[in-house]
Amino acid sequence: MRTKMIATVLILAAGMATAQARSSIWDGVYSDAQADRGRTSYMQNCSRCHGASLMGTYEIPPLVGRIMPYYAGSGLDALFDYISTAMPLDHPGALSPATNADIVAYILKSNDLPSGSKELTAAGTKAISFDAAKPRAKKK
Amino acid sequence: MDRRHLLKNTLALGGLAGLSSLPAAAQSARPAVLMPIRAHADRIYDIKCCIRPFRTKGPNLSVEHVGDATVIHNYGHHGSGWCLSWGSADMQVQKAMSFGTRKIAVVGSGVIGLTTAVQALRAGMEVTIYTRELLPRTRSYRANGVWGPGTVALASEAQAGLGDIWEQMCRVSWKNFRPYMGMAGNPIAWSEHYELSDTPFDAKSSAPLTMANGEPAPVFYDMGNRLGDITSIPEVLTPDLNPFPGVKYARHSTKMFWNFSEYGHLLTTEFFARGGKIVMRDFHSPDELAHLPEKVIINCPGYAAHDWWRDKAMIPVRGQTEWLIPQPEVNYGFTYRNVETRSKSDGVMVIAIGPEQFAKSWKNSNEIASRAEAEGAVKVVAELMSRFPTRPA
Ligand SMILES: Cc1cc2nc3c(=O)[nH]c(=O)nc-3n(C[C@H](O)[C@H](O)[C@H](O)COP(=O)(O)OP(=O)(O)OC[C@H]3O[C@@H](n4cnc5c(N)ncnc54)[C@H](O)[C@@H]3O)c2cc1C
Numbered sequence: 001m002r003t004k005m006i007a008t009v010l011i012l013a014a015g016m017a018t019a020q021a022r023s024s025i026w027d028g029v030y031s032d033a034q035a036d037r038g039r040t041s042y043m044q045n046c047s048r049c050h051g052a053s054l055m056g057t058y059e060i061p062p063l064v065g066r067i068m069p070y071y072a073g074s075g076l077d078a079l080f081d082y083i084s085t086a087m088p089l090d091h092p093g094a095l096s097p098a099t100n101a102d103i104v105a106y107i108l109k110s111n112d113l114p115s116g117s118k119e120l121t122a123a124g125t126k127a128i129s130f131d132a133a134k135p136r137a138k139k140k
Numbered sequence: 141m142d143r144r145h146l147l148k149n150t151l152a153l154g155g156l157a158g159l160s161s162l163p164a165a166a167q168s169a170r171p172a173v174l175m176p177i178r179a180h181a182d183r184i185y186d187i188k189c190c191i192r193p194f195r196t197k198g199p200n201l202s203v204e205h206v207g208d209a210t211v212i213h214n215y216g217h218h219g220s221g222w223c224l225s226w227g228s229a230d231m232q233v234q235k236a237m238s239f240g241t242r243k244i245a246v247v248g249s250g251v252i253g254l255t256t257a258v259q260a261l262r263a264g265m266e267v268t269i270y271t272r273e274l275l276p277r278t279r280s281y282r283a284n285g286v287w288g289p290g291t292v293a294l295a296s297e298a299q300a301g302l303g304d305i306w307e308q309m310c311r312v313s314w315k316n317f318r319p320y321m322g323m324a325g326n327p328i329a330w331s332e333h334y335e336l337s338d339t340p341f342d343a344k345s346s347a348p349l350t351m352a353n354g355e356p357a358p359v360f361y362d363m364g365n366r367l368g369d370i371t372s373i374p375e376v377l378t379p380d381l382n383p384f385p386g387v388k389y390a391r392h393s394t395k396m397f398w399n400f401s402e403y404g405h406l407l408t409t410e411f412f413a414r415g416g417k418i419v420m421r422d423f424h425s426p427d428e429l430a431h432l433p434e435k436v437i438i439n440c441p442g443y444a445a446h447d448w449w450r451d452k453a454m455i456p457v458r459g460q461t462e463w464l465i466p467q468p469e470v471n472y473g474f475t476y477r478n479v480e481t482r483s484k485s486d487g488v489m490v491i492a493i494g495p496e497q498f499a500k501s502w503k504n505s506n507e508i509a510s511r512a513e514a515e516g517a518v519k520v521v522a523e524l525m526s527r528f529p530t531r532p533a
Contacts, residue, residue, distance in 0.1 A: 049508060059188070059277060060507070070272065070422035078424035086447035090506035 022127050025076055026134040028116020029124070030105035035115060038106030041099050045088050054110050064110050072132035077125040080104050084122075097122035171383035172332065175469045176528050177481060177488055179521035183464045185487065187509035190282035192457040192501075193443040194218040198293035198302045198361070199228065200451065203235060207430025212236055214252055214440045216292070216454060221251050221280060221442070222398055223289035226316035227309025229256040233263055236436050245270055245434035247423065250280035253440035254407050260438070261414035268434060269411075272422040275404045279442055284461060284491050286482060287317075287396040288371065291360040297453070298361040307366045314370050317396070320403065326485060327403035328396060335374055335391040336384055336476040336524075349495050351502045358502065385527040387476070395473070399485040423448055456505035457498075462514035463487035479520040492517045 023029060030038075043052065049060045056062035071079055084100050086092050095103070101120050109115060120128075129135075195216030203212050214232045217224050233256060236244050242265055246257045249271040257267045275281060289310050293302055320328040335341075349357040374391035382390040411418075423429070426449060429437050439449070446454035466487045473482035478494030492513055 059282070061272070071424070074424050082424060082447065085450075090504070090508075092447075092505070 022129060024129045024131045024135050025108055025113050026131060027128075028114045029076070029118070029128050030108055030115055030120040031117060032109075032115045034102055034105040034119045035109040038102035038104070038109075041095070042103050042106050045095060045099075046103065049089065054107070063107050067107070068111060068132045071130045074130050075126055076104065076120075076128040076130050079107070079130065080122060080125040101125070171381050172472070174383050174472055174528075175467070176525045177464070177470055177483075177521055178467060179464060179488075179490075179518050179525055181515045181518055184462050184514055184518060185465055186463040187460065187511065187514045188282035188463070189458070189460045189507050189509040190279040191443045191505055191507060192219045192459055193221070193279075193445070194455045194457045195292070195451070196294045196297040196453045196455060198299050198306075199224070200445070200453075201228070201232060201305070206426050208435060209430045209432065210239055210436050211426070211429055212436070212438045213445075213449075214256055214438050215248075215442055215445045216451075217252060217442075218290070218292045218457065219283075219459075220289040220292055222283060222285050223287055224292075224306070224309040224313055225251050225255040226259065227312035228252060229259040230312050230316075231305075231309065232256060232438050233260045233265075236260065236438055237263060237265070239436050241434075241436045242266055243434050243436075244268075245429075245432050245437040246440060247271065247429075247437060248278075248440035248442065248444075249274050249418070250278040250440065250442050251275070251283075252280070252442065253438075254404075254411065256438050256440055257416055258407055258411050258414070261411065261416055266415070267411075268417045268419060270419050270421045270423070270432070272420065274418070275408060281400055281404070282461065283400075283459070284480070284482065284489060285398040285400060285484075289363075289367065291363050293361040295359045295361045302361060303363055303366065306363055310367055311370070320406065323402075323406070325402035326399055327406050328398055329485075330394055330396050331483060332472040333372075333374075333393050333395045333482075334377075334384065334472065334474040335393075336387045336474055337389040338387070338477075340389055341376075341391065349499055352500045353503055355503075357499070384474070384476075384524065385529075387524070387527075395482075397482055397484065401486050455503055458501040458504040458506060460491065460509060460513055462490045462517055464490065464518070474524075476524055477520050479517045481521055490514075490517045490521055 042054075046063075050056050050063050051060075054063040067079075080100060083103060084093065084095075084097065088094060101122050104125065105120050108120075193216050195218070197216075199216040200213040203210060205211070212232050212235050214228055217228065229252070244260055244265050244267055246253050246260070246267060246269045249257075249269050253269060253271065254275055257269050260267045289306070292306060293299070317328050351357060372393035372395060374393040377390040377392050379388075384390060429439075439445075441448060443454060443456060445451045446456070464487055466485065467483060468485075470483040470488060473480065475493070478492060478497060480491050480493050482489045
């Protein structure tokens with residue numbers, strides 16, 4: 001009985017280790033200070049098309065709301081890479097990786113995703129899943 | 141078939157009243173009576189901005205494999221997507237059918253994607269469209285929308301046989317547009333068009349054009365004179381037949397155009413009536429196509445191929461149309477001082493055109509509507525209209 005329990009604990013611990021290696025956008029993957037910087041960069045570079053409220057226009061896509069199902073199932077790097085290579089539409093690729101990471105942080109915040117203590121980095125986006133809803137197993 | 145003969149014979153048979161694109165000699169010796177366009181900035185009710193999907197090699201019609209999925213491309217139709225839609229759809233649907241499947245996916249719901257989907261349904265296939273926008277929100281809906289297929293490649297990069305492929309697309313499309321003519325709501329209509337100039341048409345400036353980014357003007361693939369029988373050739377109007385006061389030179393033709401709302405509605409209705417399905421979805425990398433249940437996919441993303449397929453042969457060419465409140469009584473359009481107008485069911489369309497406009501548009505992916513550009517274009521129309529005598533009260 002005891003050995004069984006220990007084995008189970010070990011397996012759970014192993015499971016947690018892999019879960020930590022791949023985190024979710026729900027795990028507080030950006031900081032509030034970063035989202036604030038992201039807001040400034042967003043207002044300078046993105047808002048003239050996507051709007052100050054990120055709601056887009058009839059022709060320009062919103063960055064709140066439907067972004068959740070549209071990116072669900074990808075890594076956060078899909079959003080980061082798209083912004084890095086295709087945006088701003090009239091000067092694609094003009095912003096630095098750090099600025100783009102800040103903008104992604106601001107978009108996450110605008111979609112009510114929780115902030116945390118660490119900053120999001122360009123390289124870090126690869127290990128973060130874009131889950132449309134908070135993954136159950138990771139409830140804290 | 142000679143178009144002039146076609147028109148003459150049609151009139152002789154009493155059909156198509158109002159078509160007056162006849163050689164001057166055959167017309168009644170009176171200028172047409174034109175209703176003025178109410179061109180004021182405060183009648184601009186919409187400004188639409190869009191990117192033409194130019195591809196240096198010509199439209200991508202190639203087939204490639206992503207995992208176990210076969211992807212048949214259908215994008216890069218530059219300023220001629222409406223004109224080429226059915227022909228391009230037909231070519232790519234035939235390719236899809238050659239893989240022996242009855243179930244296909246179409247990516248995109250612009251005029252190319254939706255037409256491709258309808259064409260596949262007509263051919264008896266089961267079709268699911270995956271798209272992030274429906275037709276009214278696509279770039280297709282922000283076009284001018286007139287028949288007059290133009291070049292779709294650079295001279296130096298055009299794929300072999302492009303002229304023949306393009307002609308085939310144009311001719312198949314033309315036949316497919318035919319059943320929409322005369323339908324209620326005029327999904328496809330015709331109007332008189334006047335090219336106007338203050339200087340003789342053959343005295344154009346020969347100064348080499350430089351693009352806004354400093355590059356020399358691109359040299360386009362010449363499509364040649366292939367469509368003389370299905371494209372209206374302008375005829376010079378003698379001064380006594382020129383209806384525009386104060387305009388020295390005028391040419392006249394008759395142009396076919398799309399009323400997007402009606403035409404788009406018919407395409408969409410047919411798509412659903414034949415059992416087509418739409419899934420709203422945004423793809424981020426080509427690999428995602430391998431996970432679709434359909435294993436044959438026709439890819440119609442338009443300019444978005446630049447980013448989602450990383451196709452660097454795609455070049456953005458900006459364009460903008462301004463829309464004045466509809467005037468059904470205006471049954472003509474004109475081109476004058478680098479502005480074109482066309483009276484459509486949903487408004488009088490005004491667009492800045494010409495070499496200078498092109499220089500600003502080439503490699504320009506700024507898709508924000510410019511109110512200044514809109515008002516500038518409407519001003520040209522207003523000035524021309526101000527020359528018409530006001531009617532007595
Ligand atoms: C000002 C202007 C005037 C024009 N005038 C004419 C004219 O008079 N005659 C003419 O024939 N042509 C004209 N054109 C050109 C014509 O509009 C285009 O060639 C045509 O719209 C291209 O259609 P499309 O379906 O390929 O692209 P789009 O209309 O851009 O459609 C692309 C579709 O793919 C979807 N999509 C893209 N990427 C993704 C993705 N990653 N995931 C999911 N979905 C995706 C989009 O949501 C959309 O539904 C004009 C264009 C402009 C800008």
